[in-house]
Amino acid sequence: MQRVLIFGATSAIAEATARRLAATEVAFFLVGRNPKRLAAIADDLGVRTGNRAHQEVADLDELDRHPMIIDRALAALGGLDLALIAHGALPDQRACQQDVGKTMDSIHTNALSAISLSSLIANRFEHAGHGTLVVIGSVAGERGRQSNYVYGAAKGMLAIFLQGLRNRLTPAGCQVITIKPGFVDTPMTKEFAKGVLWAQPDDIARGIVRAIKNKSDVVYLPWFWRGIMAMIGMIPEWIFKRMRL
Amino acid sequence: MSTVARIPLSGWGRLPISRQTLLHCRDRSSPLPLPDHGTLLPYGNGRSYGDVPLNDGGYALLTRGLDRFIAFDATTGLLRAEAGVTLDEVLKLIVQQGWFLTVTPGTRFVTLGGCLANDVHGKNHHVAGCFSAHVTRFELLRSDGERRICFPNDPWFRATAGGLGLTGLITWLEIHLQPIANAWITLENRAFRNLEEYFQINHAREAVWPYTVAWIDCAARGSALGRGVYMAGRHAPVGTNPPPIRHSQWTLPFTPPFSLVNTPVLRTFNWLYYHAPRPRLGYSHYAPFFFPLDHVRNWNRIYGPRGFYQYQFLVPHKSAWAALCEVLDRIACSGQGSFLAVLKSFGNLPAQGMLSFPRPGVTLALDFPNRGAKTSRLLDALDDVIRQAGGALYPAKDSRMRGDDFQRAYPEWQEFRSYIDPRFSSDFWRRVTEQG
Ligand SMILES: Cc1cc2nc3c(=O)[nH]c(=O)nc-3n(C[C@H](O)[C@H](O)[C@H](O)COP(=O)(O)OP(=O)(O)OC[C@H]3O[C@@H](n4cnc5c(N)ncnc54)[C@H](O)[C@@H]3O)c2cc1C
Ligand SMILES: NC(=O)c1ccc[n+]([C@@H]2O[C@H](COP(=O)([O-])OP(=O)(O)OC[C@H]3O[C@@H](n4cnc5c(N)ncnc54)[C@H](OP(=O)(O)O)[C@@H]3O)[C@@H](O)[C@H]2O)c1
Numbered sequence: 212m213q214r215v216l217i218f219g220a221t222s223a224i225a226e227a228t229a230r231r232l233a234a235t236e237v238a239f240f241l242v243g244r245n246p247k248r249l250a251a252i253a254d255d256l257g258v259r260t261g262n263r264a265h266q267e268v269a270d271l272d273e274l275d276r277h278p279m280i281i282d283r284a285l286a287a288l289g290g291l292d293l294a295l296i297a298h299g300a301l302p303d304q305r306a307c308q309q310d311v312g313k314t315m316d317s318i319h320t321n322a323l324s325a326i327s328l329s330s331l332i333a334n335r336f337e338h339a340g341h342g343t344l345v346v347i348g349s350v351a352g353e354r355g356r357q358s359n360y361v362y363g364a365a366k367g368m369l370a371i372f373l374q375g376l377r378n379r380l381t382p383a384g385c386q387v388i389t390i391k392p393g394f395v396d397t398p399m400t401k402e403f404a405k406g407v408l409w410a411q412p413d414d415i416a417r418g419i420v421r422a423i424k425n426k427s428d429v430v431y432l433p434w435f436w437r438g439i440m441a442m443i444g445m446i447p448e449w450i451f452k453r454m455r456l
Numbered sequence: 457m458s459t460v461a462r463i464p465l466s467g468w469g470r471l472p473i474s475r476q477t478l479l480h481c482r483d484r485s486s487p488l489p490l491p492d493h494g495t496l497l498p499y500g501n502g503r504s505y506g507d508v509p510l511n512d513g514g515y516a517l518l519t520r521g522l523d524r525f526i527a528f529d530a531t532t533g534l535l536r537a538e539a540g541v542t543l544d545e546v547l548k549l550i551v552q553q554g555w556f557l558t559v560t561p562g563t564r565f566v567t568l569g570g571c572l573a574n575d576v577h578g579k580n581h582h583v584a585g586c587f588s589a590h591v592t593r594f595e596l597l598r599s600d601g602e603r604r605i606c607f608p609n610d611p612w613f614r615a616t617a618g619g620l621g622l623t624g625l626i627t628w629l630e631i632h633l634q635p636i637a638n639a640w641i642t643l644e645n646r647a648f649r650n651l652e653e654y655f656q657i658n659h660a661r662e663a664v665w666p667y668t669v670a671w672i673d674c675a676a677r678g679s680a681l682g683r684g685v686y687m688a689g690r691h692a693p694v695g696t697n698p699p700p701i702r703h704s705q706w707t708l709p710f711t712p713p714f715s716l717v718n719t720p721v722l723r724t725f726n727w728l729y730y731h732a733p734r735p736r737l738g739y740s741h742y743a744p745f746f747f748p749l750d751h752v753r754n755w756n757r758i759y760g761p762r763g764f765y766q767y768q769f770l771v772p773h774k775s776a777w778a779a780l781c782e783v784l785d786r787i788a789c790s791g792q793g794s795f796l797a798v799l800k801s802f803g804n805l806p807a808q809g810m811l812s813f814p815r816p817g818v819t820l821a822l823d824f825p826n827r828g829a830k831t832s833r834l835l836d837a838l839d840d841v842i843r844q845a846g847g848a849l850y851p852a853k854d855s856r857m858r859g860d861d862f863q864r865a866y867p868e869w870q871e872f873r874s875y876i877d878p879r880f881s882s883d884f885w886r887r888v889t890e891q892g
Contacts, residue, residue, distance in 0.1 A: 223482075247485040251538075255524035259549065398482065 212227045214288040217279075218271060218328055219247045219298025220407050223397035228242055228295060236437070238263035240284040243298075256273040271298050272320055274327045278297035281331050292338070293423065294332045296325050296346040299366075301399050307361040314361050320398065321365035326372050329387075333376050343386040343423055346373055348393050350436050354443055356361040370429075377428060389429045390415070393436040461777030465516055468756050469505035471763030471826055472855055474512035474883055482521035484538055484627040484891055488599055488879075491515060495881035498621040500570030505766040507883035508574070514881065518626060519569055525549065526628055530660075533633035534592065539569030539626040547742075555633040556691065556742070558590040564747050569626040574852040575618035575812040579667040579689070579746070580803055582803035586814050588617035589805065594629035600804050601878035605726065608808065615875035618809025620851060622885060624877045641667070641745040645734045651682030651780055663689045672797040673726040677788040681781060683730060684799065687736070689745055698712075698739040715760035715825040722793040750797075759825045767835060768821035768854035770802065771845040776818040779845035782836055783820065792833045794822035805834035809877075810868040813850045815827075820854065832856070849883060862888035889891060 215232060217225050220241035229252070231238065239256050245248035248270045253264040258405060265287045269276055285291055302317040336342030351359050352366030370389055377387035394400065396411045410433050418432035431437040446454075466473040469693065479489045479496070497511035498519050509516075522540035529535075530553045535546065543557060544564040547690040550556065561576040570576075572594065575586045584590070588608075596604045596616055604612040604624075609622075616623045645658060649652045654670060661668050665688035688708070749755055756764070771779040781800075797820045807814050824831050839861060844851065848865035849857045863869055869889070 248483055251484065251524050251526075254526050258525035261530075329658045402481075 214240075214290055216240045216242070216288070216291055216293045216294045216332075218294075218296045218325075220240045220252055220266075220431045221245055222297045222299070222347075223399075223412040224254055224395060224419075225295060225297035227244075227412040228297075228419045230259065231413075231416050232293075233259040236260075238262060238288055240288050240407045241266045241403070242269055242271070242280055242284075244263075244269060247357060247369075262433070267422075271324045271328070272316075274324060277324075277327050277331055281335070285335065289296045289333065291332075291342060293343045293345065294328075295419075296328055296344070299399070301349065303361055304357075304359055304361060317361050318365045318368075322368045324371075325369050328375060333380060333385070334389075337380055337383045339382065340384050343388065343389060343421060343426075345377075345423060347390045348373070348390065350393050350431065350440050352391070353440050354451070358456060374429075386423075386426050388427055390419055390422065390432060391429065391436065392432045393439070400448050459577065465499065465510060466763070467501070467502055467504045467506050467509055469763050469766055469853075469855065470756055470759070470761075471765070472508040472510070474507070474704055475516050476511055476516045478516050480518050480521050481540070481625070482520055484595075487601055488517070488597060488625060489515075490599060492787055492881065496540075496877075496879055497882045498573070498625050500567035500573070501541065501565055501862055503566045503570065504574060504852045506853060507887065508851050510855070511611065511881060512883050519625070520568060522569075522627065523802050526757040530555070533635060534630060535633055537568060539572075539594075539627045542567050543571070543779040550633060551636070551639050551742070551791070553635070553679045554635055556636045558632055558634045559584050559587045560746055562741075563750050565750060565797045566699050568629055568631070571619065571628060572617055573619055573621045573627060575807060576816070576852070577802070577814045579669045579800065579803075581814055582662050582668065583666050584751060585803065585805035586617075586807045586809070586823060588613075588808045590632045590814070591617070592630045592632060595627045597627050598622045598624040599877050601683055606885075610877065613693050615872055616809075616810050617873070618807065618812035619875070620882060620884060622876045622880050622882060624880065634691075635718070637694040638758075639742050640696045640698055641689040641742055642692045642696070642737075643687060643689040643740050643745065644737050646686045646736065647684070647689075647730065649683050649785075650680060651777065653657075654682060654684065654686065654799070655777065657686050661686065662801065665775050665836060666690050668800070670799040670826060671729065671818070672784070672789045673730045674695055674784055674792040674797045675723045675726045677785070681784055681788070684797075685730065685734070689740070692739060696739065711757040711761055713845070715758070715759065715762065715764075717759055717764075717825045719791050719793065722795060725795060726793060728870060732734075753791075754860070762826040762828075764826055765824045765831060765835065767824065767838065768819060768850040768853040769838070769842045770813065770815065770817045770819040770850070771817075771842065771847035772817040774802075775845040776801075777842055779847065780818065780820065782841045785826050786834065786841070787822070790830075792824055792827065792831060792834055792890075794824055797822045810872045813848060813867050815848070817847070817851075820829055823851075843848045854884070857888065859890070860889045 221243040222432045234379040249266050282342040300320050307314040348370045349366040351363040352370050375387045390413050396409050415432045462475050462477045463472045495514040499509045500518040522538035525537045526536040533555050559578045571587045575588045577586050593607050669687040670684050670686045674681050686862035799820045801816050804816045
């Protein structure tokens, strides 16, 4: 029985991933901030797995609640094999420019909150000598662009933090997996017009489950984003800074 | 819930095509998205053939995002799920736990909400009735924000079962399943040489087999008029263990520029189908037995860009024979045969829905490639036969029936009107109630 803890369990990508995991023997502890939607997802996973999913309503911006949530999850599940950190929020870049408070909020939700949870879980995993931590970053975190650099900076910070964590935890036999999705058709991106580069949440979920199985380190989803980001990375800064991106 | 620009949508027959703004439903607890102007209509998986799920110029409430299970009691077989869950998803959950759908149409790629809104029927109608007969309750969300839990015999239940999506959004429903021992079907095939033989066989088989259906060769004429193959089945008993079968899936990846279904192809196909050797008794996995067409995804594309018409009608038992002869004769004379003509007699269990299609009688479903005026003329001629026989056409398959034919065949439509949500409307409804 795989024991799974999910933060941001109401995210479309997290829900699709949980459904795929539900095809095997698993017990879930789900954390989300919208109680009704969280309950609906917990019920669904309960039916799919045949056992009740535990749930905890929390706004993950409240960092001081993190230790208690993790304690509860470990107690309820009797240990932990897999943790998925999926919550995130795409801020309005222009609004962040006008109001530095919004910039700080976005860094808080997308970077600090995930870093806080990752740190706490990493310590448990290291102690247990076992565990897989999966965190959803973004291709936006690779290079700052005028249209999206607040969110990008947070995801970039998260990626570097996870890289260090991976380096630290590998000797302990634990996995740290950074997922870097490209464009995904989810409520987060509902205002965007969708084109050919867009993936569905279940495409990302399939990649996440594969990454867990393969004990991958950094995974671009879908795969072609690795190439796209490599090319974007090669553009010299003196050109990049003049581009309208 | 979110919006996307206005895009073309159609039913399974790929005709007509209408333009509407898409609204995604993802959360059953949130209120309906209500734009300032315009009307809404739920859109399930688009497996109705005609304009029943369409609302040109308005908004489509896409229900596939409501795809969560709510509760399943594997001891009683009671399942509660959101309305956008498909039968395919239900079967993947329940079959291995020893349960099966009590009523299922001929494709599993339909949503629970769509099944209730068309009050669909299956091969076991003569013993099990329609889909709504096994729905124990559901929630209806109205545009004024009201949530109604509807139980059988409640007028809102009667309006919404078969209510074509017009009474509001069904957010979730609870259904009764039937127990099975395994995933297999015991079946019996029998060819019949004409309609007379069909009626004899049907009478005998219906008394003992829960699933019965017949395929008719509609290219045959004269003394072979109405020849076909009768198929009967039941869930296999405990201990059945047929050899494993391979499940493959084919996809028609694109729409050919013209219809691949023409007269010689139809004639050959029908001839082969009738003469194909098939075991008299045997076993089948449930999927090919109930869902033979699901094997090829997007099979509707073979009819080319002009799309096709499904034509499903019912005629009362007393006029059935004469009407069927007349219909088959007119089709054979027109040379516009149908690929799969499916014949089934309905039982006497009254349907609950005010607008439910099933009623005592015999139903025949046909499909015709759209050849413009020629096809319209044939279908108009068939309408005359159905009208004379006191029959009815199935809205889920229709995109062309006349308003007066609808109103005559569905006499409760006036009463139904008062249950329509003021912010809901459909192409079908406007067509059959606002014109001639
Ligand atoms: C190959 C094939 C075989 C078929 N065989 C049969 C058969 O044997 N028997 C039979 O009866 N039918 C049969 N059908 C027709 C099909 O079962 C029905 O049209 C079914 O209702 C389609 O479901 P859907 O989810 O695709 O709904 P759609 O076609 O998208 O919508 C159907 C209606 O339901 C309404 N609706 C959908 N969801 C909701 C909701 N949540 N709340 C309120 N209203 C809603 C829509 O507004 C619309 O009026 C067949 C169709 C195909 C393609
Ligand atoms: N969609 C994309 O194109 C894309 C691309 C790259 C990376 N990502 C990342 O993928 C992850 C999943 O996002 P998604 O695409 O699945 O979008 P989503 O469905 O909108 O999910 C985001 C989730 O985060 C939750 N959340 C936000 N702030 C929270 C907080 N303070 N406390 C608790 N929960 C909070 C949201 O909860 P509520 O529902 O209650 O608001 C929501 O469930 C995110 O980390 C996102 O940054 C997405």
